[in-house]
Amino acid sequence: TLKPLSVSIEPDKKFPWEWHDTAFNDLFEREAYIVSYNRRLRHPNWVLEHLTKESLKRGEGVDRSKSRFLEDLDIPEKFRAKLVDYVKSGYDRGHMAPAGDAKFSQEAMDQTFLLSNMAPQVGNGFNRDYWSYFEEFCRRLIYREDFKDVYVFTGPAYLPKKDEKTNKWYVKYEVIGDSPNVAVPTHFFKVILAAKDDPSKPGGRFYALDAFIMPNERISDATPLTVFKIPIDALERATGLTFLNQTVETVPLCSAEASKCILVA
């Protein structure tokens, strides 16, 4: 709601402008995820999910085909990703928090179809294939590999490439929309922290952690997941995000003790 400027611009205050409101990220807590939305790029900075056996159960009557892609009216119009931006763009509306993680209620699933949970993804070979197997991999940590809690950060990234002629680094990305509106990430990442009780320590927990980043392009089904592993520190540097602000003893998720890290196509 707009207030008269004179309320906040008082000549005797040093910085009287209401500058706190000039941040440009929206934070929303949904049933199945939390999202930090970037108003400049018009897609999430990151989404966070917490998967459990419970959260992965299908609720009665919950059906993906009842959900529709929707613009997010919680975001001011001028910063909103629009349905029309994706039309004929050649890119899929790629869920950051997957619909398949939100089967516990129709509302939870519907919320994953908000465009504030989407970023443009290559469809064939990526969103519809390799990336979706990767999403299933996260769920399988619960229902096949016996982890109790799986925390997943998912989001877009923009990585520079070296121009071999000039030896300089450049980031280049497309912006889709008739008047350009939604940025197309060069990469997508997931940080996966999987936890279960530690049988060797009464009351203790066993944590497995790995981060992955993959290009927004067709990836062959045969590519091993481990190809896309990235040290957390390198991912934090690339994204500006801090995923772990606390110390915890972890083993690599892709290790004999934790998971085989095999995608099932």
Place this chain on the structure above:
Amino acid sequence: TLKPLSVSIEPDKKFPWEWHDTAFNDLFEREAYIVSYNRRLRHPNWVLEHLTKESLKRGEGVDRSKSRFLEDLDIPEKFRAKLVDYVKSGYDRGHMAPAGDAKFSQEAMDQTFLLSNMAPQVGNGFNRDYWSYFEEFCRRLIYREDFKDVYVFTGPAYLPKKDEKTNKWYVKYEVIGDSPNVAVPTHFFKVILAAKDDPSKPGGRFYALDAFIMPNERISDATPLTVFKIPIDALERATGLTFLNQTVETVPLCSAEASKCILVA
């Protein structure tokens, strides 16, 4: 300070991760400006200044030559712009809040030399020329054109360009540093709100407002400033920022009632 992960990851909490800390902007209030620093791009999102006759006075002994460019230790090392990033990059360390606005104390001036107040700017023809006249233009609103309060938002922007062959829009920017670290903006903006008492309304204030955006490249001294005017709404769409979250009656800054909007080279 790091805390054990177990403090915040509690299996009974839905989103137990301390996700609030995964934002990626730092906000610092300095003597002469406020800055929102972007941890991914390693330069400000925006800086805000409030210029007055008082703030533009030179304090005793204040001297620009006493200031040194400094890395900002308030920013975690992995997200920090470094002195070495700019070395041999071909770009100037471009002040967002200008040193020339902070002559009132040595501390205020020194703070403008923090790399968290810098973005890479083309030197000749821009930082050392046209852009510096533009900075002086803001100060002249106070000491030549009789405004009492001048509020200035300054910051970088990344604008897409149309590829005429494919009709698609792309953003492309360089990233400087030996291992690439600091992004080079394609453009820079200022939003200027100038205020003074309104003689026609007792107790009332007269507000003049305009926004400008210019490319990060050599600009001829002869180019009229008005060429770079941009509607606030368009600038907000481009940057994701909201400069005015309140209504106020304003006249254009570049208008007969307010300012001639002439740069002095």
